[in-house]
Amino acid sequence: MNLFAKIYYYIQKYWKAFKIYLIVAGPGLVVMVADNDAGGITTYAATGAKYGYHLIWFLLILIPVAYYVQEMTVRLGVITKRGHAEAIFDGFGAFWGWFSLIDLMILDWLTLVTEFIGMTSALRIFGVPPWVTVAGVVTLMGIIVINGRYWTWEKIAMLFCALNLIYIPGAFMVNPSVSSIIGDGLIPNFAGGFNGQLFFFLMANIGTTIAPWMLFFQQSAVVDKGMQEKDIPWGRFDTLLGSISTVVVAIFIIIVTGTVLEGVEIDSASQAAEQMMKSNRYVGTFMAIGLFDAGLLGAICISLASSWAFGEIFGWAHSLNNKIREAPWFYASYFFALITSGLVVLIPNAPLVLITLFVQVIAVTLLPAALVFLILLLNDKKHTGEYCNTLSQNLIGGLIVVAIVILSTLYGVSVMFPRLFQ
Amino acid sequence: MAISLHRFVRKIREINHRYSEPHIEMSAGVKMSLMALRIYLLLLVGIIAYKFVLLLK
Numbered sequence: 019m020n021l022f023a024k025i026y027y028y029i030q031k032y033w034k035a036f037k038i039y040l041i042v043a044g045p046g047l048v049v050m051v052a053d054n055d056a057g058g059i060t061t062y063a064a065t066g067a068k069y070g071y072h073l074i075w076f077l078l079i080l081i082p083v084a085y086y087v088q089e090m091t092v093r094l095g096v097i098t099k100r101g102h103a104e105a106i107f108d109g110f111g112a113f114w115g116w117f118s119l120i121d122l123m124i125l126d127w128l129t130l131v132t133e134f135i136g137m138t139s140a141l142r143i144f145g146v147p148p149w150v151t152v153a154g155v156v157t158l159m160g161i162i163v164i165n166g167r168y169w170t171w172e173k174i175a176m177l178f179c180a181l182n183l184i185y186i187p188g189a190f191m192v193n194p195s196v197s198s199i200i201g202d203g204l205i206p207n208f209a210g211g212f213n214g215q216l217f218f219f220l221m222a223n224i225g226t227t228i229a230p231w232m233l234f235f236q237q238s239a240v241v242d243k244g245m246q247e248k249d250i251p252w253g254r255f256d257t258l259l260g261s262i263s264t265v266v267v268a269i270f271i272i273i274v275t276g277t278v279l280e281g282v283e284i285d286s287a288s289q290a291a292e293q294m295m296k297s298n299r300y301v302g303t304f305m306a307i308g309l310f311d312a313g314l315l316g317a318i319c320i321s322l323a324s325s326w327a328f329g330e331i332f333g334w335a336h337s338l339n340n341k342i343r344e345a346p347w348f349y350a351s352y353f354f355a356l357i358t359s360g361l362v363v364l365i366p367n368a369p370l371v372l373i374t375l376f377v378q379v380i381a382v383t384l385l386p387a388a389l390v391f392l393i394l395l396l397n398d399k400k401h402t403g404e405y406c407n408t409l410s411q412n413l414i415g416g417l418i419v420v421a422i423v424i425l426s427t428l429y430g431v432s433v434m435f436p437r438l439f440q
Numbered sequence: 441m442a443i444s445l446h447r448f449v450r451k452i453r454e455i456n457h458r459y460s461e462p463h464i465e466m467s468a469g470v471k472m473s474l475m476a477l478r479i480y481l482l483l484l485v486g487i488i489a490y491k492f493v494l495l496l497k
Contacts, residue, residue, distance in 0.1 A: 107455075107459040108459060108463050109462060109463055109464040110462045110464060110474070111459055111460065111461060111462040112455065112456045112459040112460060114474075115459055331455060332451060332455070379488060382484065383481060383484055383485075386477065386480060387477055387481070390473055390477055394464065394470055394473060395464065397469075398464045398465060400465060401463075401464075423480075427480075427484070430484070431487065434487065434488070434491045435491070
């Protein structure tokens with residue numbers, strides 16, 4: 019009887035904890051899963067096709083990297099009740115503030131274009147014309163936000179996050195060799211030696227794991243959600259769960275393409291889906307659905323990151339808890355970014371490859387700045403108090419930031435000068 | 441149109457005034473980090489400009 023009482027007690031305890039988590043869950047999980055956007059899926063698909071399972075271990079290293087960076091935005095958002103853009107304006111003055119805001123605006127808009135490229139190419143596989151995809155996505159995203167509740171938006175976004183798991187059954191359907199995954203994938207190795215091309219792939223994987231919009235998005239989402247200091251441990255857990263989820267999904271994508279398409283040159287995720295349909299129709303379909311979902315989730319988050327940042331600085335009402343008539347400029351900027359970026363994809367012969375290239379280059383200019391500001395703001399004891407970075411957090415965070423700055427810069431340079439790393 | 445533009449310019453000025461002074465404590469470490477960031481960004485802009493010239497050629 020005593021044993022049953024204990025079991026009942028623990029079930030109740032963990033059920034209560036789970037219910038609390040469900041209330042606080044959201045920003046960390048959504049931002050991390052949305053990080054596996056259309057560009058990310060392409061990177062992982064190409065990594066698997068090129069190197070098989072050999073770089074899985076590297077992705078596992080990226081779990082703590084993503085966690086440590088994003089966790090800082092949770093603390094900063096909760097303590098200051100400010101989004102990242104406003105925190106930079108307030109902390110470092112108008113010059114750095116405008117630099118970050120304008121850079122974010124350009125980067126987000128270009129990234130949105132790449133999300134639309136991913137979504138239209140994914141649905142084109144099923145015979146859906148691009149204009150139908152663009153119109154459908156804009157309508158759907160309008161419906162998601164106009165209900166005027168952050169909670170509803172977040173839960174819908176989490177549903178799309180769940181759809182991101184579609185790659186997991188896809189991986190089981192291609193019957194990968196578990197012993198090869200463990201032997202080749204979990205033991206650190208550099209397949210084919212450490213050359214320029216491998217370095218390019220490693221940098222691309224880092225670049226898709228930490229993106230500048232993620233810092234702005236999560237901090238603003240934490241503020242919009244109204245998280246309090248007592249919620250910080252749950253916010254951390256949410257971020258950790260998100261970091262693990264994003265990498266797990268990435269690993270399963272690598273397993274899928276590493277099993278079916280090893281040795282095939284892949285330029286885009288839609289090309290990978292089409293190739294896979296030839297050998298396994300269902301897996302190819304899963305890949306295409308996953309790509310569409312990734313683009314949609316990325317678009318949902320990226321468009322909001324800009325709108326929140328503008329609202330913070332221009333003093334407009336900028337919460338998803340506001341109705342359209344209460345926050346017209348917030349929603350106007352949201353729809354403006356969405357519609358214009360969607361229309362670019364419909365322009366015949368639009369320079370889509372050049373746009374994708376520019377996304378990487380501009381991300382490189384904003385990411386180091388945003389990361390440096392983040393670390394400096396979390397060392398400002400006057401504003402952060404007891405949640406100021408500790409020495410160990412500074413050492414770990416500083417090391418990660420320096421590594422990301424160096425590698426993302428090299429990635430940006432390699433995108434501009436591809437021959438440099440061959 | 442002119443009124444909207446005028447309002448927008450006034451808003452920008454107001455933002456610049458509101459955030460004219462940095463509120464973070466400007467210690468030597470912070471100043472050094474910002475200086476390093478300036479140099480880094482100048483170098484990067486230089487590389488991008490060089491690439492742009494190469495593309496034009």
